[in-house]
Amino acid sequence: MKVKNYLLVCIVFMLSVSMFSQQGKQKRADTLFNKFSFVKAAEVYRELIANNYNKDYATRQLADCYAFLRDPNNASRYYKNVVKQDNVPVEYYYKYAQSLRGMKKYDESQEWLQRYKDSGGVVNVNDFSKDINFITSVFGAKQQYFLDKVRFNSKFSDFGAFEHAGKVYFASSRDEGVAVKRLYGWNEQPFLDVYVTEVGTKKNVDHTAKVKGDVNSIYHDGPVTITKDGRTMYFSRNNYKDQIEVKDKKGLTNMKLYRATLRDSIWTDIEDLSINGDEFSTQHAALNSDDTKLYFTSDRPGGYGGSDIWVVNIYPDGTLRELQNAGKVVNTESAEGFPFINNEGTLFFSSDGHTGLGMLDIFGTIQGENNEIVDVINLGLPINSNKDDFSFTMNPNGVTGYFASNRPGGRGDDDIYAFHRVPTLQVEGVVTDAVNTKPVPNSIITLFDDKGNQIAYMETDENGFYQINIDRDKDYKIVASQKKYIDDYRTFTSKNIQTELVSIQANLLLNPLPDVVKLAELNTIYFDYDKHNIREDAALELDKIVNLMTNDYPEMVIRIESHTDSRGALSYNDKLSIDRANSTYEYLISKGINPSRITEHKGYGERRLTNGCQDGENCEEVDHQLNRRTQFIVVKME
Template identity: 55%
Template sequence: MKLKNYLVICIAFWASLSFAQQGLQKKADNLFNKFSFVKASEAYRELINKNFNTDYATRQLADCYAYLRNPDSAVVYYKKVITQQNIPVAYYYKYAQSLRGVKNYKASREWMRKFKTLGGVINEKQLSKDANFITSIFNAKQHYFLKDVNFNSKLSDFGAFEHDSKIYFTSTANKGVSIKHLYGWNNQPFLDIYATDKGSDTIIHHKAKVKGDINSTYHDGPLTLSKDGKTMYFCRNNYNKNIGLKKDNKGVSNLKIYKSTLVDDKWINVEELSFNSDDYSVGHPALNNDGTKLYFASDMPGGMGGSDIYYIDLFENGSFGTPVNLGPIVNTDKNELFPFVNSEDVLFFSSDGHLGLGLLDIFGTVSDRENNIVSILNLGIPVNSNKDDFSFFMNNDGLSGYISSNRDDGLGDDDIYAYNRILQLIIEGVVSNSKTNKPINKALVSILDSNKKEIAILESDSTGYYQLNIDRDTDYIIDTKKEGYEDRTLQVTSKNIDDNVYSITADIILNPIANKIKEPEPTIKLDPIYFDYNKYNIRGDSSIELDKIAHLMKNKYPNMVIKIESHTDSRGPASYNLKLSAQRAKSTYEYLISKGIDATRIESHKGYGEEQLINNCDGTIKCTNQQHQLNRRTQFMIIKMK
């Protein structure tokens, strides 16, 4: 095999690794934003081991350990962070707080002084409790930013839940009809459930109420929806249209949870859940990601006081398990309400019993490797205020959602606010030919800091595009190389970039070198083979491709040596996928051996699990079966030809 062909194959192999690392960083950030800190920490450690954007991954990993209430590990990684160039001053504060977590108060005070000297502001109240160091670290910077929505009324609106670009919410607006019933507590109409298209400018009125049998004479809402959007669980007063409003022996009409199904755009078949009671409230339903657990708030006997958060198992036959109290990490002797579970099965809730900023505050939970809740985080300002803040909802992107609050300056009583998180800043651009303006594929783009320390090496894709997460307020150098073109160096800065700007563009134009751009010599291409979901046997179409490879190796290239690399899609546990890919590699290896290929001509056969996806189907977006199929593959690398 000619040396140039060998180099082409090696570069292609390296490029697949670079693409996988970019995908891994995106996956890690997505997990981090969703509070899935254990999984995120594993991904960031892998990036560090692969020396890809190491400084950034180290900072994120330190934060993961802090939020996991592991100050011993947090101190180790924050100590590495503070040696980095041009780091945000907040990391001195985080390091100081983690030192408090390991009770090294002297060193903590020294770093806190350095933080203050560099312009940091210290809130003495945040330093009052050593056990609260993770909340102090989390709130070292503002994570969320709020904006008004256009469907609030002058009365009470809360409980926004987004599904398929439609926003469901609970409101007393009831505009456009004569109001027959008023709630005696606040002289407002009773609550109903509404829906509006996301981004719609339509003023909400009675026609926006969901159609069907959900809205009754009394309170209805808030709600949660199944993943397919066809089942709704919602709150309602203990009311039956045949019996009327039922009250307990104290004269209180308790909340109950009901279930309804969507048929022809109408919510019908309303049924009361079996674990409700006339004697206490069961409300504020929230489903976990796969719909096997229903979380709720209740003041049922045997709790820790006030209203507690519980969950109950949902079985396929429609029956329910026994309510499980989430225990003292979540629940207090006061009120815990409005649970919400995101796509990574992380629980959020409101409480007036935990240390907070006002009345009800919104908290997130942090879980260990066994999914046991080990701590909680106050989401801080501006999610929380000195008033009631509740009904947290997070979209699948982990970056946007809704809260509800009766804080000052709202339109009405309770109001809904949309939130977004500041995205990690990305640098992106297109590498193109200065003569033809056409994109350049597989150009090597090196990102360096101002001290010329390499952060990452990327490769432009077929459209010439490249992308990488970078820090704000930092100077960078971009070196770009491509055979047949002059090298190009750019100076780029992310300083003075507004927080609502999420990307900066650095297009790279390369000058071709005259008479040196040649068509690449032909190379041997060994096509991949594919596997069925959760299978490792060789399919009929795959055996045809393997027979072709065996024919080439025996008859045309008798000295060819290859490597076998097998992969899975992202569905299923990572450990299981690693084992499944190894089985796929083995079955491929054994098939070629059975066709007369000497074992010494297969240098290795190895499985990589879901580590090297060739598309964005990493579990964060919805993908088709065909898209997942592309990842269930075995690839062949040519190591030697002659």
């Protein structure tokens, strides 16, 4: 009995030791997790799962570790088990959906997102579920961006490439060539430093390529941006003082933006910017085209959630004022970062809150008439992938640039990718009335290829304007038509044109087409023998002309020509025809026709007979009647 009791005590003791050991492991794992040491935390959580200790909790934490490490394959593997747990928090449905999205499993991702919504979860207004055809439209869109090789990537994290004055500045954790490396707990890689190399370099870039001066520290530094004059650099860095990291209330070290000045080829005079704070991060600097505005990323109070894009004015004395959030069109409840402004003032940024292909995607903004941002657009393939795509920059030529991604096929963790852009080419123009030079709205524009195949069809807007996307290196024919006009066409080519060109002008002129049905109503009017008064039947015809000129063709201009038969003296008939022309003219004016719309009213006497009833011929009265007439000639139409 004593032996049994002794064994029971030993077993309980061993179980207690084991339990306390597992509790210690979980505490250690949670401490590592809270310090963002996700690689080491994941190792301990896997041990806890293997030992079946608090397995559900450890599985959730392990899945989150992989999500923070931007590893959707392993994250989804563990989230798949998490969502099967009893009473699992509903947000894990969303996390599982996001990890599946990162693996291109879009249909399955959509199902779990719907389950999240059905369970009471709130989805961002900009979530990718708003457009069920998004993936199809992105994969089917015409490619504008093409990838080029970058030969200075390393097996570590490289991103934030920014080209200036023939050199490329970028952030990297490579630290190659250094004997002692300090590792960052989040991903077990060395801390970031700022490097610089020649554009197009094929050489290995090691520690000797770090920027000279005081920019690089013992903690994270980079990425950077530089003013157009090359004298000022803005860069990201960990918040630290006297070689010691400054912690916030949660025990975390945030990021700050700093400013450095170039003196004798050395970056020095490091300045802590006024927009920084110890309780939030400020990073990812970008400048507008004239260096008067600083864009950046921050999770400071007052945002929409996660991290937001912000902007502040830079005054000539260097002070930063009028801080503003970039707004809800850009920012979501999730994470936005890595802003960039091109020469045209277009904002580019990365986000996992807008409709995308995977995790972080790169977006461009669309501006309204007053330069306000009205929408964002996904840059599509191959800039974006199902992994993280970020730190987009564009060179002043608007055609080349860089971005970073952790997609498969790279050399290391995050890799820098160069791109060249072939912008969408458009043919555009205005359809104009050839007579009055006014635009012709609702004209039909038809575009044909060089084989006569119709490839586009549209109507002009209220200003007679049209715009159609076309392919490069093709021959085209474009036709404008409108029911009141004669068709006009032009042939043009998109061959051998500069890559920077985005638009070909093709204006078209339409000449009015006399409406046979309408103008047939401008009947000749007739007069009694030796009379110039307007008969009743003639008045009916003149009223038709008044209606046409007033309602159907408000800008039509006419000429009046009056005639007589051959009977009587030539001089007498000349005067009689003039009287008939005057009577016709005065009738039309009396009905409201502007005199300026009748260029002339002229009599021709018996000089323009319509038949052979000249002097000496024996003609019936009905034949003479045909010569006693006034005719209307259309000079200009609508």
